[in-house]
Amino acid sequence: MGSFIAEAMMNYLAECNKITENLLELYDFVVVPMVNPDGVIHGSSRCNMAGLDLNRQWGDYIIKVLLASL
Secondary structure, three states: OHHHHHHHHHHHHHOOOHHHHHHHHHOOOOOOOOOOHHHHHOOOOOEOOOOOEOOOOOOHHHHHHHHHOO
């Protein structure tokens, strides 16, 4: 869902009107690209293509598991 909100925000800021002009003068907007494109393409916002929950599985253990599967 965050991708849809980010897209709508960028489209709004790209419009030429007084409100967006003022916002762009007052603030710097930083848009961070999607960090899980491989999982989202396949319908999962939390897991990558390997089925690993990127919010829970990280660190040395997961690196060892991933390397062992290569």
